[in-house]
Amino acid sequence: EAGVTQSPTHLIKTRGQQATLRCSPISGHTSVYWYQQALGLGLQFLLWYDEGEERNRGNFPPRFSGRQFPNYSSELNVNALELEDSALYLCASSGGPGAGEQFFGPGTRLTVL
Amino acid sequence: EDQVTQSPEALRLQEGESSSLNCSYTVSGLRGLFWYRQDPGKGPEFLFTLYSAGEEKEKERLKATLTKKESFLHITAPKPEDSATYLCAVQAHSGGYQKVTFGTGTKLQVIP
Numbered sequence: 695e696a697g698v699t700q701s702p703t704h705l706i707k708t709r710g711q712q713a714t715l716r717c718s719p720i721s722g723h724t725s726v727y728w729y730q731q732a733l734g735l736g737l738q739f740l741l742w743y744d745e746g747e748e749r750n751r752g753n754f755p756p757r758f759s760g761r762q763f764p765n766y767s768s769e770l771n772v773n774a775l776e777l778e779d780s781a782l783y784l785c786a787s788s789g790g791p792g793a794g795e796q797f798f799g800p801g802t803r804l805t806v807l
Numbered sequence: 808e809d810q811v812t813q814s815p816e817a818l819r820l821q822e823g824e825s826s827s828l829n830c831s832y833t834v835s836g837l838r839g840l841f842w843y844r845q846d847p848g849k850g851p852e853f854l855f856t857l858y859s860a861g862e863e864k865e866k867e868r869l870k871a872t873l874t875k876k877e878s879f880l881h882i883t884a885p886k887p888e889d890s891a892t893y894l895c896a897v898q899a900h901s902g903g904y905q906k907v908t909f910g911t912g913t914k915l916q917v918i919p
Contacts, residue, residue: 698850727907736911737851737894750906784850791905794839794898798850 696721698799700785706805707775715770715802719787725749726768727788727796728760732781740783743768744791775806809834809899811910819916823884828913830895831877838905840878842871843894845912851894885917 699718707713719726728740739752743762751758757773766787772779782803786796810833820826832840839858843851855864857873864871868889870881880893892912898905 737909739907739909782848786850794905794907795841795853795856796896796907797853798843801848801850803848 698785698787698797700783700799700802702802703800704803704805706807708807709775709777711775713772713775713779713804715772715783715785715804716767717770717785717787717799718767719785720797722789723787723797724766724790725788725793726762726766727786728768728770729784729786730754730781731784731801732778737784741770749791772804777806780804780806809897809906809908811895811897811908813893813895813910813913815913816911817914817916819918820882820885822886822917822919825881825883825885827882828880828893828915829877830880830910832895832897833876834897834899834908836900837897838900839898840873841896841898841907842869842878842880843896845892845894847892854893882915885915887917887919890915890917 701716725744727742729737742750746762760770762768782801784801786798788796812831814829842854845851855871860875868883872879892914894912895910898907
């Protein structure tokens with residue numbers, strides 16, 4: 695069974711640009727979560743989508759947004775990039791709102807110059 | 808507010824030297840506690856789920872236990888390949904949905 699996949703693996707942008715990150719969950723999983731992990735720091739919760747709806751978001755500015763598609767894949771958009779947005783962005787999926795175990799993808803390394 | 812605290816922040820062991828990592832939590836209505844392993848630059852790898860006090864799970868050299876206030880990840884006779892950051896997370900019922908809160912992790916280094 696394929697795990698969570700993310701693309702691209704690496705992304706280099708300059709300040710002020712927009713970045714789009716993509717995630718495909720495990721087959722059958724309806725919930726997708728996005729996390730930011732800055733170098734040497736813990737996981738910071740960004741967004742949670744389930745059944746195409748945004749269910750919760752973390753303490754991040756509105757320039758972090760996303761969506762979930764009918765096939766449950768998801769996209770994270772970061773507008774007006776700032777240097778401090780440089781981080782590993784992790785996507786996880788679970789079987790739904792009641793399923794606690796989250797399974798993570800390999801991440802997208804975003805570097806903002 | 809749900810809180811998850813892991814200790815120590817970092818742990819350095821000699822190969823074969825057994826030890827334990829701690830995860831203490833403060834949540835209303837624990838639904839589950841999860842352990843993950845994360846290698847540098849990679850996504851966390853799911854290890855265990857614990858649901859109730861007294862429960863234990865084992866996988867190779869790792870054993871996870873749960874009490875009402877904390878969980879321990881015991882590492883028996885560790886090997887260098889066990890070096891990683893170990894994350895703990897708790898699931899609790901919050902505002903009509905299940906919320907998962909992660910700790911900041913324990914960075915384990917096993918020296919040959």
